[in-house]
Amino acid sequence: MNDEMAKLMVVFRTAPYGSIYSFEGLENVLIMGAYDQDVSVLFIDDGVFAIKKGMDNSGTGIKDFSPTFRALEAYDIEKIFIDRTSMESRGLTKDDLVIDAELIESDAVEKMMEEQKNFFMF
Amino acid sequence: MNDEMAKLMVVFRTAPYGSIYSFEGLENVLIMGAYDQDVSVLFIDDGVFAIKKGMDNSGTGIKDFSPTFRALEAYDIEKIFIDRTSMESRGLTKDDLVIDAELIESDAVEKMMEEQKNFFMF
Amino acid sequence: MKLGMIVMESPYQHEASDSAIQFAKAALAKGHEILRVFFYQDGVLNSTKLMEPQSDDRHIQKQWTAIGTENNIEFIVCVAAAKRRGINDTVTAEGFTIGGLGMLTELAIEADRLVEFRA
Amino acid sequence: MKLGMIVMESPYQHEASDSAIQFAKAALAKGHEILRVFFYQDGVLNSTKLMEPQSDDRHIQKQWTAIGTENNIEFIVCVAAAKRRGINDTVTAEGFTIGGLGMLTELAIEADRLVEFRA
Amino acid sequence: MLHMINKSPFESMSLDDCLKYASKGSAIILYEDGIYAAMAGTALESKMNSIAGDYKVYVLKEDLMQRGIDKLISGVTEVDYAGFVDLVEEHKTCSW
Amino acid sequence: MLHMINKSPFESMSLDDCLKYASKGSAIILYEDGIYAAMAGTALESKMNSIAGDYKVYVLKEDLMQRGIDKLISGVTEVDYAGFVDLVEEHKTCSW
Numbered sequence: 239m240n241d242e243m244a245k246l247m248v249v250f251r252t253a254p255y256g257s258i259y260s261f262e263g264l265e266n267v268l269i270m271g272a273y274d275q276d277v278s279v280l281f282i283d284d285g286v287f288a289i290k291k292g293m294d295n296s297g298t299g300i301k302d303f304s305p306t307f308r309a310l311e312a313y314d315i316e317k318i319f320i321d322r323t324s325m326e327s328r329g330l331t332k333d334d335l336v337i338d339a340e341l342i343e344s345d346a347v348e349k350m351m352e353e354q355k356n357f358f359m360f
Numbered sequence: 361m362n363d364e365m366a367k368l369m370v371v372f373r374t375a376p377y378g379s380i381y382s383f384e385g386l387e388n389v390l391i392m393g394a395y396d397q398d399v400s401v402l403f404i405d406d407g408v409f410a411i412k413k414g415m416d417n418s419g420t421g422i423k424d425f426s427p428t429f430r431a432l433e434a435y436d437i438e439k440i441f442i443d444r445t446s447m448e449s450r451g452l453t454k455d456d457l458v459i460d461a462e463l464i465e466s467d468a469v470e471k472m473m474e475e476q477k478n479f480f481m482f
Numbered sequence: 483m484k485l486g487m488i489v490m491e492s493p494y495q496h497e498a499s500d501s502a503i504q505f506a507k508a509a510l511a512k513g514h515e516i517l518r519v520f521f522y523q524d525g526v527l528n529s530t531k532l533m534e535p536q537s538d539d540r541h542i543q544k545q546w547t548a549i550g551t552e553n554n555i556e557f558i559v560c561v562a563a564a565k566r567r568g569i570n571d572t573v574t575a576e577g578f579t580i581g582g583l584g585m586l587t588e589l590a591i592e593a594d595r596l597v598e599f600r601a
Numbered sequence: 602m603k604l605g606m607i608v609m610e611s612p613y614q615h616e617a618s619d620s621a622i623q624f625a626k627a628a629l630a631k632g633h634e635i636l637r638v639f640f641y642q643d644g645v646l647n648s649t650k651l652m653e654p655q656s657d658d659r660h661i662q663k664q665w666t667a668i669g670t671e672n673n674i675e676f677i678v679c680v681a682a683a684k685r686r687g688i689n690d691t692v693t694a695e696g697f698t699i700g701g702l703g704m705l706t707e708l709a710i711e712a713d714r715l716v717e718f719r720a
Numbered sequence: 721m722l723h724m725i726n727k728s729p730f731e732s733m734s735l736d737d738c739l740k741y742a743s744k745g746s747a748i749i750l751y752e753d754g755i756y757a758a759m760a761g762t763a764l765e766s767k768m769n770s771i772a773g774d775y776k777v778y779v780l781k782e783d784l785m786q787r788g789i790d791k792l793i794s795g796v797t798e799v800d801y802a803g804f805v806d807l808v809e810e811h812k813t814c815s816w
Numbered sequence: 817m818l819h820m821i822n823k824s825p826f827e828s829m830s831l832d833d834c835l836k837y838a839s840k841g842s843a844i845i846l847y848e849d850g851i852y853a854a855m856a857g858t859a860l861e862s863k864m865n866s867i868a869g870d871y872k873v874y875v876l877k878e879d880l881m882q883r884g885i886d887k888l889i890s891g892v893t894e895v896d897y898a899g900f901v902d903l904v905e906e907h908k909t910c911s912w
Contacts, residue, residue, distance in 0.1 A: 297782030329761030419878030451857030
């Protein structure tokens with residue numbers, strides 16, 4: 239990492255499938271991975287549902303994009319955070335998730351946003 | 361009114377302008393008025409904001425459709441109801457509204473829906 | 483039963499169109515009649531033949547057209563909603579017809595059940 | 602400041618496009634620079650020249666085109682989002698250019714502020 | 721009446737709105753993002769248990785599968801799209 | 817941070833969500849259907865009074881006018897689009 243890199247973040251806050259926001263958030267992270275910047279990813283609120291294990295789209299035919307989250311490491315995107323309270327209040331534990339994410343407390347979220355050059359809400 | 365008429369209702373439940381639902385609900389009422397059916401109109405939840413007096417679109421240019429509600433009578437649509445609790449919890453009284461509507465209690469809403477041949481939610 | 487269906491949101495952005503398609507298939511499989519599907523508000527965007535989703539994704543317009551032509555179902559695209567959104571008969575796909583809002587009132591008069599797929 | 606703007610929802614269905622237009626005008630009136638407006642998700646539907654709203658309503662595509670051409674602002678329509686929704690260069694209006702999602706990352710790198718207009 | 725709820729209960733008031741009007745014993749189907757209301761172990765579980773006692777609550781199997789949700793609160797009934805169609809045949813529907 | 821809220825507080829949890837993360841003293845702008853949170857006399861008034869004490873709450877004048885809302889709770893500041901732009905210049909923005 240060097241000073242030329244911009245700190246950028248994608249925040250996932252909506253549930254997957256009901257709307258396209260979550261899918262497009264992931265598309266963005268993947269593109270950002272190609273730009274050699276200091277990229278991080280944060281899951282809050284219903285955004286945590288995007289990385290739930292065990293999705294099966296055989297009944298709907300809607301593209302299941304959860305496996306693609308596992309590709310983030312290959313794109314050198316390793317700063318992945320999840321709001322502990324959002325996860326726990328939705329009945330989830332880290333074992334329920336397709337990727338490993340670092341738990342943070344809610345009062346750290348705004349500060350993390352402030353530290354970015356820019357961030358996206360999806 | 362005769363037995364050939366279908367009982368039809370348009371329910372307004374979303375706030376105006378933020379989305380187009382409320383506007384399209386009104387378009388529907390006006391069209392239904394041309395079909396000589398037994399049409400009623402019901403405002404619940406944020407739908408009550410659609411008939412607030414005093415709208416001024418000079419700052420946004422978005423079409424103000426509230427005056428059109430006053431035309432409902434001309435279309436022989438006189439069964440206009442408003443959920444009292446929805447109105448009061450939003451700080452409104454009948455004096456704040458562009459049209460006269462009959463106040464009903466929340467426990468009458470589902471029954472009123474059931475009595476229709478069909479109804480629309482907007 | 484005689485069903486009327488209304489689709490109020492754009493394809494891909496919301497799940498409404500997907501749910502409506504699955505519901506229509508299940509209703510037809512049970513022998514119910516779908517009198518008409520009325521595409522309203524952003525739902526009119528389901529009708530465009532210019533839609534080109536990624537190759538690994540579903541093609542929502544083609545799914546509709548397949549259901550409509552196989553089962554001879556009327557798909558009406560609301561004219562006022564369509565014009566506002568850049569949909570006209572140069573872009574609507576096979577099986578979709580542009581029509582007036584009165585056809586929604588008629589559907590409410592004729593259908594045993596009306597089901598709205600919305601945001 | 603150097604502003605980046607993102608429009609995520611379709612015109613007319615949501616107020617997002619209207620708010621974005623008013624915000625852009627106010628920012629330009631104060632002398633700020635809008636580096637780029639990125640039309641994303643259903644926001645790509647702002648770009649269609651086939652849009653024909655009722656005569657007493659605003660014409661959202663023309664409002665954008667006026668702002669863009671008078672102020673020489675780059676309007677990028679996300680290519681993948683556009684294809685999925687039936688928007689291609691046969692229907693995009695003057696002032697709109699179809700481009701890749703990378704142009705959104707570049708905007709985030711270059712802009713002092715990024716403002717999202719969304720549902 | 722069949723009340724149709726398609727929004728996340730963590731984000732939208734649509735289920736609460738519906739309950740202000742629905743009489744006890746009415747049917748509710750949770751689908752799309754609405755299915756999260758039926759998930760076991762969430763902060764809404766006790767509230768949802770009470771709702772499942774007062775209303776006939778159905779939850780759409782295909783949307784549960786899509787989202788990888790398999791542990792449900794007790795008292796709710798899974799239905800597939802065919803069952804959804806049956807519910808619509810039985811009831812007038814109201815989409816919130 | 818400038819938190820941007822555009823959904824009705826009677827229908828959406830977005831303002832509550834934002835407050836779980838926003839530190840006291842942060843700025844919030846209510847616009848589009850979000851402006852109803854600033855309306856005087858609603859069932860949310862006492863909750864909003866408390867929020868207006870803890871945060872810098874702004875409300876967009878053009879969207880208030882559009883909706884015919886003129887009586888606001890105390891402690892909120894009306895801004896027009898020019899003022900909205902100034903707030904964006906001062907703060908990073910977060911659209912909920």
